[in-house]
Amino acid sequence: MNIMSFGMVKNLIYGVEEVEIVSLDSYVQQHNIMPTVLKIDVEGYETEVLKGAKNILKSAPKLEIEIHTEVLSRQNTSVQEILKLIDVSRYQCWIQWDEFEAPIEFDPKQEIPKRVHLFAIPRS
Numbered sequence: 001m002n003i004m005s006f007g008m009v010k011n012l013i014y015g016v017e018e019v020e021i022v023s024l025d026s027y028v029q030q031h032n033i034m035p036t037v038l039k040i041d042v043e044g045y046e047t048e049v050l051k052g053a054k055n056i057l058k059s060a061p062k063l064e065i066e067i068h069t070e071v072l073s074r075q076n077t078s079v080q081e082i083l084k085l086i087d088v089s090r091y092q093c094w095i096q097w098d099e100f101e102a103p104i105e106f107d108p109k110q111e112i113p114k115r116v117h118l119f120a121i122p123r124s
Contacts, residue, residue, distance in 0.1 A: 023052030037062045044071025050085040060122035068115050079112045091120035
């Protein structure tokens with residue numbers, strides 16, 4: 001009996017393609033640029049993207065990050081790690097709890113139990 005998993009079926013339908021992964025810091029160094037805004041929507045890999053953007057984050061770019069809290073534990077990370085990587089103390093932050101509502105000021109001590117959008121601009 002030959003049993004196929006959903007992943008195997010998906011690979012048969014859509015195919016598999018290997019792609020090179022490059023950190024944001026490497027990319028900006030190769031192209032001699034420095035972004036002033038980062039928009040991150042990577043379905044649970046937010047921490048990995050931020051780890052690869054440490055030099056960019058030192059320049060305190062404006063941020064828009066979709067945080068997929070339901071996936072973070074599977075990636076062995078957390079919202080707290082994301083907030084630590086961006087150093088929220090350097091930013092004024094807003095959170096959008098629901099895509100149909102306007103963002104409100106964010107208190108970093110506040111728990112984030114569901115998917116949200118976090119907006120941040122550097123403090124002056």
